[in-house]
Amino acid sequence: xxxxxxxxxxxxxxxxxxxxxxxxxxxxxxxxxxxxxxxxxxxxxxxxxxxxxxxxxxxxxxxxxxxxxxxxxxxxxxxxxxxxxxxxxxxxxxxxxxxxxxxxxxxxxxxxxxxxxxxxxxxxxxxxxxxxxxxxxxxxxxxxxxxxxxxxxxxxxxxxxxxxxxxxxxxxxxxxxxxxxxxxxxxxxxxxxxxxxxxxxxxxxxxxxxxxxxxxxxxxxxxxxxxxxxxxxxxxxxxxxxxxxxxxxxxxxxxxxxx
Ligand code: OOG
Ligand code: MG
Numbered sequence: 001x002x003x004x005x006x007x008x009x010x011x012x013x014x015x016x017x018x019x020x021x022x023x024x025x026x027x028x029x030x031x032x033x034x035x036x037x038x039x040x041x042x043x044x045x046x047x048x049x050x051x052x053x054x055x056x057x058x059x060x061x062x063x064x065x066x067x068x069x070x071x072x073x074x075x076x077x078x079x080x081x082x083x084x085x086x087x088x089x090x091x092x093x094x095x096x097x098x099x100x101x102x103x104x105x106x107x108x109x110x111x112x113x114x115x116x117x118x119x120x121x122x123x124x125x126x127x128x129x130x131x132x133x134x135x136x137x138x139x140x141x142x143x144x145x146x147x148x149x150x151x152x153x154x155x156x157x158x159x160x161x162x163x164x165x166x167x168x169x170x171x172x173x174x175x176x177x178x179x180x181x182x183x184x185x186x187x188x189x190x191x192x193x194x195x196x197x198x199x200x201x202x203x204x205x206x207x208x209x210x211x212x213x214x215x216x217x218x219x220x221x222x223x224x225x226x227x228x229x230x231x232x233x234x235x236x237x238x239x240x241x242x243x244x245x246x247x248x249x250x251x252x253x254x255x256x257x258x259x
Contacts, residue, residue: 004030004037010044013156016142020099023142027149038151039079039217045157046081057226058082059214060137062158063150064206064230065198068104071234074150077200079213080158082226088138088164092259093238098140098161101238103256104231105182105246106135107196107203108165109172111225115207117215122204125211128221129204131169132177134251136244137228138162139235165226168252177203181249184233187242192233203229 009026016023026041027033046056062068062078069075093101112130140161143152153159178197183190196203206229211221221227238244238258247253 004033006037006040006044009041009155010048013041013045013142014048016099020097022099022144025143025148025152026155027152033149033151033155035151035154038154041155042080042157045155049083055084056081057084057087058228059210059221059225060158060160060228061206061210061230062153064200065194065232067192067194067198067234068231072146072148072153074148074153076150077206077209077230078150078154078158079210080160082160082163082228086160086162088162088256091164091255091257093138093162093256095238095240095258098138099142100146101138101140101161101258102146102235103136103138103184103238103244104235105184105233106137106163106228106231107177107180107182107199108133108135109207109227109229110169111221111223111227114220114223115211116220117212120208120211120215122202122208125204125207126172129172132172132251133169134166134182134246134248134254135228136164136246136254136256137231138238138256163226163228164254164256166252166254170250172204175250180251182232183247184236185245185247186236191236194232196232198232199229206230
């Protein structure tokens with residue numbers, strides 16, 4: 001049995017959020033952090049946020065593209081929660097609320113039906129999806145210099161901080177999600193291009209993995225939830241005055257700016 005104090009480490013990470021202060025990686029401080037314990041810390045962190053009045057409005061994937069896995073030096077995907085407080089209302093991202101934010105494009109599934117694992121397939125995901133929209137996630141790892149192991153980033157709710165959700169949705173079978181194009185533009189410079197297939201060869205398959213992960217914990221994806229499937233390109237810093245556009249074929253453009 002593990003001796004890891006999940007609530008203590010959740011409080012440690014939440015203090016990083018509250019103080020806008022980087023913290024040291026957990027795995028640097030203890031012998032090892034098994035993945036199950038990392039998800040237990042994530043669950044304790046979620047409880048803390050819910051006790052403060054926040055609400056779950058979705059769930060997310062991270063590290064589902066080669067671009068992201070190479071950038072972060074972590075070779076497995078991870079799962080986290082999308083909180084009501086993280087949804088951006090407009091383009092402005094208040095930098096004084098964050099530590100060292102980065103932006104990344106996201107394909108976002110909006111569910112029209114519940115989706116409960118195990119055995120959820122990509123086809124089931126398309127059946128349960130109301131629309132697919134573009135988005136930008138603002139990630140803000142609580143760890144020093146965005147340096148973490150897989151268990152560390154899981155404990156930290158996969159660096160989730162803010163998310164801008166686009167409005168130009170398409171039906172999940174209206175366009176081919178594998179060839180759907182996406183580019184990230186920072187202050188007029190294109191920093192990355194990708195198609196939907198960058199997400200482990202199939203973005204709907206990523207959402208199926210998430211549903212099956214939650215199924216193992218007796219949880220499910222719920223109707224109306226917002227599901228960012230992971231960034232198809234690498235992430236870029238969002239500083240004061242930075243303007244980031246994520247431009248999509250079929251899904252329009254989503255913009256955020258650092259203020
Ligand atoms: C982890 C967050 C990963 C994504 O889309 O890959 C993520 C990180 O890069 O800090 O949200
Ligand atoms: Mg992301």
